[in-house]
């Protein structure tokens with residue numbers, strides 16, 4: 305039997321009297337794509353913050369493969385293979401698109417980011433960087449300065465930088481937020497292809513229900529910190545309480561768009 309890549313046990317976060325995440329239990333299997341959805345304030349970001357080590361849980365455990373990572377600092381968790389996409393402010397605007405990935409790779413290979421310079425570029429790292437850009441469909445932008453590429457391409461660059469850390473588990477925080485419908489379609493297709501390639505496990509929060517239903521193998525629905533429901537997309541779509549609390553019951557066929565997840 306396959307073991308989960310991530311096991312969440314009784315995960316809880318309290319801020320004073322407010323319980324932002326309440327007693328969540330969940331397994332994520334290798335190569336699965338799990339979406340976390342829920343209305344504003346449901347606790348999604350807090351959940352991410354605990355898994356990535358930015359916040360200490362009040363209670364509960366986070367287990368990566370067989371290692372307890374609960375409460376570890378972010379850099380250790382990221383070294384253990386949990387990579388989280390941030391907004392595009394992680395990108396070095398003055399470097400080229402390819403150099404941005406090279407910086408991540410050279411850090412991965414043990415060179416400090418501060419010491420990274422063009423002189424230290426080697427063919428192996430260059431080729432590897434290019435292969436990540438190819439996976440995200442932005443290889444033709446490799447020599448452009450990162451600052452000048454479109455918003456959607458910046459977010460794809462960001463994902464290629466995340467993948468360059470060779471994560472076991474990728475946390476994508478609203479990967480299509482702020483994108484045009486065309487960029488959203490393109491990004492969804494790319495993430496889907498990566499997921500189907502079988503090398504990555506994704507946890508995704510996303511406000512666009514079309515993207516969620518397209519990508520997720522399983523969906524965790526949170527409501528006021530609690531697990532309202534977890535199941536396959538079609539189960540979530542048909543769950544009366546979920547529809548009432550979150551999806552809105554008026555449109556039967558069209559998943560609700562623009563709800564903040």
Ligand SMILES: Nc1ncnc2c1ncn2[C@@H]1O[C@H](COP(=O)(O)OP(=O)(O)OP(=O)(O)O)[C@@H](O)[C@H]1O
Pocket residue numbers: 319322323324342343344345346347348349350351564565
């Ligand atoms: N650092 C903090 N200090 C105090 N309360 C917090 C903190 N971070 C989050 N909260 C509270 O925890 C609850 C869950 O917030 P969280 O940001 O996790 O929700 P969310 O599901 O990500 O919402 P959104 O869809 O708006 O991003 C909210 O009531 C929020 O006010």
Ligand SMILES: [Mg+2]
Pocket residue numbers: 348349350565
């Ligand atoms: Mg949030």
